[in-house]
Amino acid sequence: MENLDLFSTAELLNNVFKPKTPITTEQLEWQYHKNPAGSACIGYLLEANRQISNYALIPKIFKNHLGNEITLGVGVDLAVSPDSRGKGLFRKTIENSYKAGIKGNLDGILGVANSQSSPRMTEAMGWRKLPSLDFRLLKVSRSGAVLHTSQHKSDYKSCAVGGLRDLKTFTPSSSFSPLWNAELLNWRLSRPGVDYYTHSHESAFLITTKISIRGIKIAVLLKAFPVDPNKTPLSITPFVSGVAKYHKTPFVVYWGKNPHFKINGLKIPRKLQPSPLDLVVHFFHEENNFELNEFELLDFDAF
Numbered sequence: 001m002e003n004l005d006l007f008s009t010a011e012l013l014n015n016v017f018k019p020k021t022p023i024t025t026e027q028l029e030w031q032y033h034k035n036p037a038g039s040a041c042i043g044y045l046l047e048a049n050r051q052i053s054n055y056a057l058i059p060k061i062f063k064n065h066l067g068n069e070i071t072l073g074v075g076v077d078l079a080v081s082p083d084s085r086g087k088g089l090f091r092k093t094i095e096n097s098y099k100a101g102i103k104g105n106l107d108g109i110l111g112v113a114n115s116q117s118s119p120r121m122t123e124a125m126g127w128r129k130l131p132s133l134d135f136r137l138l139k140v141s142r143s144g145a146v147l148h149t150s151q152h153k154s155d156y157k158s159c160a161v162g163g164l165r166d167l168k169t170f171t172p173s174s175s176f177s178p179l180w181n182a183e184l185l186n187w188r189l190s191r192p193g194v195d196y197y198t199h200s201h202e203s204a205f206l207i208t209t210k211i212s213i214r215g216i217k218i219a220v221l222l223k224a225f226p227v228d229p230n231k232t233p234l235s236i237t238p239f240v241s242g243v244a245k246y247h248k249t250p251f252v253v254y255w256g257k258n259p260h261f262k263i264n265g266l267k268i269p270r271k272l273q274p275s276p277l278d279l280v281v282h283f284f285h286e287e288n289n290f291e292l293n294e295f296e297l298l299d300f301d302a303f
Contacts, residue, residue, distance in 0.1 A: 004042060006032070008051040009077075016079040026192050031076070031301065034190075036183045037061055041073055041104035043097025045089055052081040053093040057101050057109055060299070062176040062290075069179065070290070072281070073101050075111040076301050094125060098284060108283035108290075112300045115270070118278035130279040130292060138221065138252045138265035144241025145201050152189045152196040152207075175293035180225070194303060196222070199246070203227050204239050204261075209303050210247050219247040221254040223298035224261055232260040256296035 006025040013023045032040040038059035045053040057073025075097070080089050101109060111121055121127040189196045189207070199206040207223040221240065226232045240252050254263065255277065270276040281290055297303055 004044065004051065009044075009054055012051050012054055012081060013077055013079055015081065021193065024192070030187075030190065030192055031058060032056060034187060035059060036187055037071070038104065041097065041100035041106060043093050043095070043100050045084075045093055045096070047084065052084045053089050054079045055093050055097040057097055057104070057106060058301070059104070059106060060110070061179040062292075063179045064176045064293075070107045070176065070288075071105065072108050072110040073097075073104075073106045074300050075109050090120075091124070102284050106284070108281060108288070111280040111282075112302075113278050113280060115276040115278055118280055121280045121282075125282070127280040127282040128287075130281060132270070132276075132278060133256050133295065134263075135255045135268045135270075135273055135276075136253065136263060136265035137268060138240045138254050138263070139237050140244045140250055140252060141237055141241045143238075144243075144245055145203075145238040147199040147201050147206075147239065147242040147246065149197055149199050149246050152198050175291040177292070177294035178299045188298060197246070199239065199243055201227075201239060201242070203231070203234060206239055206243060207298055208243055208247070208252075210249075216251065217247065217249040219243055219249055219252045220297065220303060221252055222303055223296050224258055226260040229260060233262050234260065235264065236261040237264050254296075255302075256294075256299075257292070258294050258296060260294075 006028045009028055010023050010025050017023075032042070035058060041057040041059070043053075043055040043057075044051055055078045056076050058076055059071055060074050061069055061071050063069050078093070080093065097109070111118075111127065113121060118129060122129050189198075195209060197208045197210075199208065204227060205225040206221060209220050209222060211218050211220060221243065224236065224239070226234060244250055244252050254265070257263075279292070279295070283290070
């Protein structure tokens with residue numbers, strides 16, 4: 001990828017998004033440069049040596065049941081400086097990301113967009129919208145699975161139980177699923193500024209974080225792996241109940257789909273969600289009948 005000044009990128013993103021906690025160069029270095037799947041491919045524009053737009057494609061490998069692999073860039077940090085809007089820079093920045101992605105040997109882009117911006121990608125840029133995924137308040141039972149829980153610091157292997165097989169051996173049942181292995185998971189859980197929790201059981205391995213909304217503590221299920229994919233689907237409820245007990249909250253939420261588990265819980269209607277998410281995809285060279293078999297919050301940069 002191009003040798004962008006990450007200080008300039010961080011300044012642009014903070015100016016556009018105005019996050020409560022400012023984006024740091026450490027976070028960008030982690031996401032843009034340290035991904036084992038490859039460095040970010042970035043579409044951007046400069047004006048007077050100042051970065052005025054950004055769209056980063058984070059390489060992510062997907063595999064289907066036939067063993068075929070494709071590498072998509074998960075689009076993040078799409079931003080145009082407020083002083084430069086209305087000049088067609090949105091389209092030009094995305095088109096520059098196409099060039100960067102092709103140069104970086106990506107097959108296309110997978111975008112995670114809110115429902116307000118996704119029509120811009122499909123109608124103006126010709127991307128294809130994928131089926132929407134459910135957001136749920138998960139069912140919690142009184143009796144839960146006994147989980148070995150660790151707050152993740154830096155080494156995935158120190159958190160995993162001995163019986164957990166290497167995640168790269170997991171074979172998706174159909175369509176495409178994100179490819180995970182110990183190296184990728186270790187990188188993902190080393191994201192600066194986020195606390196992750198790993199929950200191990202003889203049948204499953206879960207990853208969560210926690211948030212607080214108006215003083216209400218909520219656990220967020222980010223990813224669930226079966227220890228033996230041949231013995232699925234498993235009910236997620238016993239594991240979620242163990243998570244709820246650990247985090248001391250009855251509220252556990254989940255967004256996504258996972259064929260290895262029966263996801264039980266209350267679907268939250270999109271009209272009641274503060275910012276419903278859409279998935280959109282674009283391939284660089286030829287249209288692909290790409291569909292997702294599995295995709296969860298840990299598979300992109302929501303947390």
